[in-house]
Amino acid sequence: MTSLSVACSLVCWVLLYTCLCLHNSRRSYEWNCRLVTLLHGILCVCVTAYIGFADGPWPFTHPGVENTALQVAAMSLSLGYFLFDMGWCIYFHTEGPVMLGHHGLSILGILLALGLGESGTEACAALFGTEITNPLLQARWFLRQMGRYEGLAGDAVDLLFVALFTSVRIGVGSWMLYCELASPRPSPLMKAGSVAMYVLSWVFMVDIARFGFRKSRARYRTWKERRRMLEVNGNPGKAD
Known part of the structure; x- marks a missing residue:
């Protein structure tokens, strides 16, 4: 039944x-x-948020417990999407090794949780953490395509993306990894997968920090140049 659900999910995303x-x-x-990616990100965040905050169990206190039916459904839905997107990225050669590695680890992690029949709670929590910034990433791409990125909207999207990534994937992710490793219940394979995903998050974090530094420096130079031009243009008026 799980294999059938994953197959149906894959077919639906392709269609x-x-x-x-x-x-x-x-x-x-x-x-x-990217429209498909945006839809999956919003849907995944909503479903996994309900699983973590309402349906339970709480991933920080019950890692490694048996999967619930809703967790299996959510993981099957996302696994179908990741299989679709992985195939698309490989076919069109649009992503580098880091993003392909992220997709590969996500696929392996979900397959492991489904195969073992446990650790669905932390797998869904990981899906929530990794997908919560995805809509912002897609919004940034769409803004660039429409020529509206260089402005307040682009700055707001970038700022919110960096804040969410740092607080959720690094901050909350560190706590989640500690709970996973400290608990005796999760499989050693799940623990190893969690460490791999956490390390990959830091790889992304380094790239984001570099991007943030470059953009902040560029914005400061632009502001400084505008201020200099205003001072130059303002002096003749004062002299008159």
Whole structure:
């Protein structure tokens, strides 16, 4: 039944992408793929948030427990998407080794949780943490494509993305990893996978820090240049 659910999920994501390509034929393949990615990110965050905060169990106190039906459904839904997106990225050569590694670890982690029949609670928590910044990442790409990134909207998206990534994936993720490693219940394979995902998050964090530094420096130079031009343009008026 789990294999069937994953297969149905994969087929649904492929069909959605195909329909978008047919409907938005004037848009690029990547545009339509990112629409699918945006939908998955929003749907995944909503479902896993309900699992973690309402349905339970709490991942920080009950790692390694038996999977619930809702957890299995959420993981099957996301596994189908990751299989679709992994195939798309490989076919179109759009992503580098780090992003492909992230997709590969996500697929292996979900497969492991489904195969073992346990640790669904922390797997869904990891899905929530990794996907919560995804809509912002897609919004940034769409803003760039529409020529609206260089402005207040682009700055707001970038600032919120960095804040969420740092607080959730690094901050809360560190706490989650500690709980996973300290608990005797999770499988050693799940613990190893958690460490690998955490290390990959830090790889992303280093890239984000570099991007933030470069953008802040560029913004400061622009502000300084504008201030200099205002001072230069303002002096003749004062002299008159």
